Amino acid sequence: MLDQPAKSLTDCDRVEMCRLMVLSRCFTKQALTWHAEGRVPQGLHPSVGQEAVGVGACYGLRAGDWVLPSLRTSEAFWTRGVTIRQQLHAMCGTAESISGGKETSHHSGYPELGILAGTGIVGGSIPVATGVAMGLRMQGTDHVMVCFFGDGAANRGDFHEALNLAAVLKAPAIFVCENNLYAQTVPASVAMTITDIDDRAAGYGMVGQIVDGQDVEAVHDATQTAVARARCGEGPTLLECKTYRFMPHYPVFDEDRPQEERDRWLARDPIQILANRLQLSGLLDEAAIDQMAQAVRDELDSAIAQVEAAAMPDPEQVFTNIYAIKSERMTS
Amino acid sequence: MLDQPAKSLTDCDRVEMCRLMVLSRCFTKQALTWHAEGRVPQGLHPSVGQEAVGVGACYGLRAGDWVLPSLRTSEAFWTRGVTIRQQLHAMCGTAESISGGKETSHHSGYPELGILAGTGIVGGSIPVATGVAMGLRMQGTDHVMVCFFGDGAANRGDFHEALNLAAVLKAPAIFVCENNLYAQTVPASVAMTITDIDDRAAGYGMVGQIVDGQDVEAVHDATQTAVARARCGEGPTLLECKTYRFMPHYPVFDEDRPQEERDRWLARDPIQILANRLQLSGLLDEAAIDQMAQAVRDELDSAIAQVEAAAMPDPEQVFTNIYAIKSERMTS
Amino acid sequence: MRELRGNQALCEALAQEMANDPRVFVIGEDVAAHGGVYRVTENLLEQFGPDRVIDSPICESALVGAGVGAALVGMRPVVEIQFTDLITIAMDQIVNSAAKARYVHDGAMHVPMVVRTLNLGKGSVYASQALEAWFTHVPGLKVVMPTDPHDAKGLLLSAIRDPDPVIFFESKALYAMRGPVPSESYTVPFDKANVCREGSDATVVSWGSTVPMAEEAADRLTAEGVSIEVIALRALVPFDRQTVVESVCKTGRLVVVHEAVRRGGFGAEVVASIADSDAFEHLRAPIMRVANPGVPVPHSAALHKFALPSVDDLVAAIRRTMSYD
């Protein structure tokens, strides 16, 4: 059993993680506004409040590693290097979108950055992640797969089958459950009788760990420990990150959550938690954070202009890349 | 939390449970011989070695309770009162078969005896069992559902979804996992990294218990405790019965299992274990057991003669009971 | 008559039948406290309480399986699958547990369950599939697909009272459509197609959300002096073949339109059932299908219109059929 400590974070890393969380939040809020105004056709599943999970888990992954975000893990995109402009192109379905207009931003893949597109089927990515990890291991690499999904997904059969299969195959997968206490409008307390999804790890003989999902450094460290184990063949890990979604599931949803619960979680804003720490260490002050946000807003403004001016995909694109060879025979 | 002791077994009950196990074994062995000779068209998934589970779990259930056997739980049929002749009719697909020739013996239901037909899809019955239990509860009854499945089924997504759903609904279901260490030819040790499927109960916040599946009284008592809890609204239970299949999965399978393992389990024959106890209590001697077996063989002989003389279903039967109303419109 | 939107008509059907029959209950994700993502189960929780209006975990397979179990012991479950793409998870329970239970019990047990779901259209790759054809291929299932609020209510009431499992496909277009809906409880039978308008030159067969397209195409062509008979199937199983055969005997031309992918769609079944019917000898033109040409429905508005059949496509197909004589 390996006990190698996680690669420790430098001050630079901590500031960068803060920046990524700020980027994610600013992007989400702006994009939602533009969506409400009709400027951006696609809505978002806002991750506001949950930024520490995706940033912490993806930060420090290597080239050759893969991630599979849930429909809410927009931080996986930012942390692996996707640009604001790229995601806006995806949302607007322009010809320059990574999928050529075929997919939304949250179901887009960026293979060169090690990001796979998830499907819209909650939990459906978990078996795919197991297979990616299995493939990476078969190829003799020490690459890993980090797969994100919610508490709701943990009740899907695919969660069960895939975690069990990953365990028996010793697949180098890290299963990151973003337990934000809700699946759309249904509270986790209605959807399961347990409080900790971590309780399920034992059923697969898998290492499981509960992580403070509001603390990006804690998420990072726990992930890196799991990654190190995975890299040297010791198999998968289930990380349950306790977190909370500060906004509704999706723009059209009106939600009615207990005020006390909201207050409690709003007091644990992941950006604030890290920012406070960085301020105490003298690494960052409020002005610096404002600057980070301003930089994102500037980039957003220039990006939206470019995206709005961009060409839409050629109608022919609807018929491409269904099969390797575009053929009359295949589509008739 | 209820702590009502299980209804204790009388001497009569214990002898009757012995008889049911003997019946099951004799039937299976004879039916397999007849199948090999071509007299009975259907093979069996022999439960030899596992008789204590189905007998112990079904014995003492009430009218109004339901059971859902796995393809191997032939004891559920005997214990709830199905006759040798009925099951032979089912195997031979005669007009008198309970399903009118439509189904095999193991996928037959006997609604009047509280037995539902399972599908051929391993694990697929578990959600159905949850629904039956939910329905019984909605109807305000205190009836329960006892659902049987194997260790292999416990790796299916349906196991996970259905146990979780049953737990949140507090459905009066008893999930009896017949852990016989194999799924066809694949050892449980290859299909999962855990030894005890019971480890999964905690993941649903469900009461779980490991039971000696070779000891019919232990199975009975554990089941009755779970049944009592279910009847008064305290929800479902997962019972893992440790057992072993003494014969191959199905006639066509040649299997290669470790001799040491076989010897160890063959030494724990459930019929022998109970018979020894009954002999010690002076309730039964070897001759009495031989008589039980002889009675079964006699019944088998007279039954097969009747079944072989029975009419085959009318070809029209292939079109009946697909829908409530037989209609040209539905089958064309 | 009072007008309702489709989702309100469906909700009223549920409420009335729940009041009428204590065996009816509703289960699904977000159906209770939230009242359904598209408000089809709005206020049912308040009216009927948490034992009959149940918010479930995300577990489409177990949901349908549990519906089967409850139905077997005498309940009347209405299971919601949030959209059709998700029904792929529940295929075993639908095809094996639900569809075959009556058969294997030789009629001694049956599964009076409704599975409601949403053929989305115009969503995105994973939220726009139309898979009704699959279910028509499975003996034991009925497949229903209402077009307007009136039929939606009456067909859903028929579905809940039906003794067999019914897969009930709704659409966003239906939810948004307003139309007259009687306030009392009433049923619309599955097996009578709706001849929306009579005509003599060509027959158009449609269902679900392509019916309004067929009517619009008919309008356009009427202006050109072409007389179109528009048939809306209310159910695909049972399929009202007779009405289609009679129409084609009269018109001699047939065009079928659906949102699902053409290859392997139910349109092929409609064509095949005519190609082997008394109408065959009356055919004056090849039989055309207008449908998704065989592509996933993409996200970009610039693209997704090419994935879905349009009124223009339909008009062009009818013109093509009219060019034969």
Added chain:
Amino acid sequence: MRELRGNQALCEALAQEMANDPRVFVIGEDVAAHGGVYRVTENLLEQFGPDRVIDSPICESALVGAGVGAALVGMRPVVEIQFTDLITIAMDQIVNSAAKARYVHDGAMHVPMVVRTLNLGKGSVYASQALEAWFTHVPGLKVVMPTDPHDAKGLLLSAIRDPDPVIFFESKALYAMRGPVPSESYTVPFDKANVCREGSDATVVSWGSTVPMAEEAADRLTAEGVSIEVIALRALVPFDRQTVVESVCKTGRLVVVHEAVRRGGFGAEVVASIADSDAFEHLRAPIMRVANPGVPVPHSAALHKFALPSVDDLVAAIRRTMSYD
């Protein structure tokens, strides 16, 4: 030439391609130590070791999903689903994860995976379904269905080398059939139907295990002076429509035969694609389908023969088509 049974031919294809391409691996229940319930993976474990021949838990959904994942990162998985009835469990992974991956990644990723399964026939209610039609309805999938050992080997090699997901339907009849099989590695393309015999009076289109039936029916009718053209589709997607159209232009009559349920079967697609083709004007008779009439396949031998199409049924249908002129 050397003769093999179908299961041996398939096994040889797997062994040769595993030797040829280190990316190929096999995963499924009972495929490794046991060599497969029908011996299709016999001795592969011994030859290629436990990293490439993997006995899995019972988890059809995760198996296919894992196949997708491995394929995405460059492996060539061959996933076994023990019989078609079980593929119902894996529909989401096939339809959403596998079929659409190339599309949503706009070609930057693809899924070179084969899912092998068994259309059983004559088993029982839950082990006899033939569901090939479903998969033809899903853009992104190829659907292959060999008839004899020669094609089985060549088509499986094509399938493994294919860059897209292939659903590969085998049958018990194929496993048991003996026939000549070249010992070297060779491929049979998907998109060329096999014109098993030429004829001038009627065309019979068949696939999988109904091909021998079609040949037998042709034999019987030849004796009566009726000349039948028998076409065996090797794949349903891609569908070699051209060969069928040309044949029907010549014969003017078409009968389609398959084991699957008629309603919603791929037979309907074959009919519909002819009803909208150049062959339409050459048709001299209604187009017939011979198939399962719409029933689960029951257990009793006295019954199950009525659930499945027979040579007699096919001969009767051909005679019926010949009665027109």
